[in-house]
Amino acid sequence: MMTDTTGTRTRDRSDDGPWVVAGVDTHKDTHHVAAGSAATGAGLGDMQVPATPAGHDQLHDFVRSRGRIRMIGIEGTGSYGAGLARALRAAGAPIREVIRPKRSQRRRGKSDPIDAYAAAGRALAEADALPVAKTGTGPCEQIRVLLVERRSAMKARVAAHRQITALLTTAPDAVRTRFARLSGGELIGALARTRPAPTADTPASTTTRTLRRLARRHRILTDEITDIDTELRALTARAAPTMLATKGYGxxxxxxxxxxxxxxxxxxxxxxxxxxxxxxxxxxxxxxxxxxxxxxxxxxxxxxxxxxxxxxxxxxxxxxxxxxxxxxxxxxxxxxxxxxxxxxxxxxxxxxxxxHPRPAPRTDDLRRLRHERGLTLTQAAHHLNTHPARISELERGTRPDTTLTAAYRQWLSTQQPQTHTT
Structure with a gap:
């Protein structure tokens, strides 16, 4: 059904007619779509559209004009076809992800129309076996973006640290001796605080300036990774609190x-x-x-x-x-x-x-229950065979653990609350 300019519900012509399947060969700037009959597999036409919101609408209208949409198979829903998949899903079109064929399987040659018709053929023949595309509209998509950034920041920080180590190994004796006893964060901090002479033209001064810049780069990347981890913790706690609270899941x-x-x-x-x-x-x-x-x-x-x-x-x-x-x-x-x-x-x-997510066990009342019983973190940690800091993290909800929470709550339930007399 569709709505005309007066607001009246009218019948969409795509509600009648034969069932059709379509396939899309996706690219960075354009998409090529081909439609075929769901009954006979015969081709019903193909066209190329720009990879823009207007092009997505044009592609959807083209397929609907051929009949009722049974399925649209899209190649690359996680890359070039991500925007198209979101647009078609929002329009209510049934979509599936079509795996790109190997080169050895391209016996009919390769072109955009051939690939689009091949995608339509696989959508028709393997409808029940094709994977459902990711929606890419919720917290998991946010997490994916942050993980991409985190991996690149981690690689860059490791590269900076390796370069610092390599330069210190070959540095002049005065520079190497000055930082020989330092490592890890102390080394990075000491290098970042150095004040080499800006005008000195010696290998030692140039090496020191380079080490300072690398150390500051290392610090910037560390701050970036810390900010990313903070966002990731909040998103994962919202998307999968029970998984995050399960033993072994960080x-x-x-x-x-x-x-x-x-x-x-x-x-x-x-x-x-x-x-x-x-x-x-x-x-x-x-x-x-x-x-x-x-x-x-x-x-x-x-x-x-x-x-x-x-x-x-x-x-x-x-x-x-x-x-x-x-x-x-x-x-x-x-x-x-x-x-x-x-x-x-x-x-x-x-x-x-x-x-089948289950709600994570609550931990916001554990501190109050412990105080009511006059117990210390050390006593609780000794009974549960862990560290007091771990119990504190559990009570504050910064590091949840379903198994430890259940054991802690059970132990607290066996302790008698203290009674205060006046």
């Missing part, structure tokens, strides 16, 4: 998994699909009498890294994970095999946390 690992799932995690149909997306699903490699699986080197490598970091944290500090690892070790599995099994289990857990 801000960066949670943010990475959120970006992998997208703002519409229900697009991932099963936990097995999510594990495959993260490259944590082992691939069968059996032949004859050999029955085994091999490592999956595909999938989202950033998500695989996040699962690996969570597995390492749990192996070092989670009693249940240690018991699980000991049981697998007894069966003859190596540490690499144990990590693969653990990452697969964590992928299953992460999928449930993303698609």
């Amino acid at each position: 801000v960066i690992t949670t943010a990475t998994l959120l970006v992998t799932a997208g703002d519409n995690p229900d697009r991932i149909r099963s936990e097995a699909s999510f594990a495959a997306l993260c490259g944590a699903a082992p691939i069968p490699a059996s032949s004859g009498r050999t029955n085994r699986h091999r490592l999956n080197r595909g999938g989202d490598r950033q998500a695989n890294w996040a699962l690996h970091q969570i597995a390492l944290v749990r192996l070092s500090s989670d009693p249940r994970t240690k018991v699980y690892a000991a049981r697998l070790t007894a069966t003859g599995k190596s540490r690499k095999e144990i990590l693969r099994c653990l990452k697969r289990a964590i992928a299953r857990e992460a999928w449930h946390l993303l698609t």
Whole structure:
């Protein structure tokens, strides 16, 4: 249905007629769309439109003019086709992401119309198997942008630190001796505070000025990363508070998994699909009498890294994970095999946390309950086998932990409140 200039609801001609499917070959400046019959697969025409909001509307009108839209397959919904996917989704068009074919599969040659018709053909033939595109309109898209910035800042800071180390190694003796006993933050701070003579024309003065500039660059990047981490913590706490409060999940690992799932995690149909997306699903490699699986080197490598970091944290500090690892070790599995099994289990857990989120346990009343019972942070930490600072972080909500919160609350419930007499 559509509304005319008088506000009256009229029937859109696309509500009648044959069903059509379309495919879009996306580029930086233009998109090429091709439409085909959903019944016969016959081509119904193609056109090129600019990659602008007006071009997106023009593309949608072109497909609707051919009949009722069953599906539009778009190549590159995470890159050149991101804006088009958002525009078509807002217009109510059913869209799917079409994977670009390999070069070896392009037997009919390559051109924009050929690629667009091929995308339409895959949308028609593989409608149920094609992945649902990310919406890119919520906090996960914000997190993705921040992670892109953070990775570049981290690489630049590492590069600056390496350059400082290399220059100090080859610096004149006076410069090298002056900073020989310093390292880490102390070294960066000392270099940033130096005041070399601006007019001195010696290798030592030039090296000192260069080291000061690199140290100040290092400081600027550190401040930038700190600001990014603050934003990421707030966004992840809003998007996935339960995941952030689960043992082993930090801000960066949670943010990475959120970006992998997208703002519409229900697009991932099963936990097995999510594990495959993260490259944590082992691939069968059996032949004859050999029955085994091999490592999956595909999938989202950033998500695989996040699962690996969570597995390492749990192996070092989670009693249940240690018991699980000991049981697998007894069966003859190596540490690499144990990590693969653990990452697969964590992928299953992460999928449930993303698609079936539960409210995070409240922690804002823990400090009050502890004070009512006359208990100190040291007493609570001693009972829970942790540090007082960790209990303080839990009470302030700066570092949530579902398991520790439950144990802390249970222990507080067994303590009697103090009664004050006058």
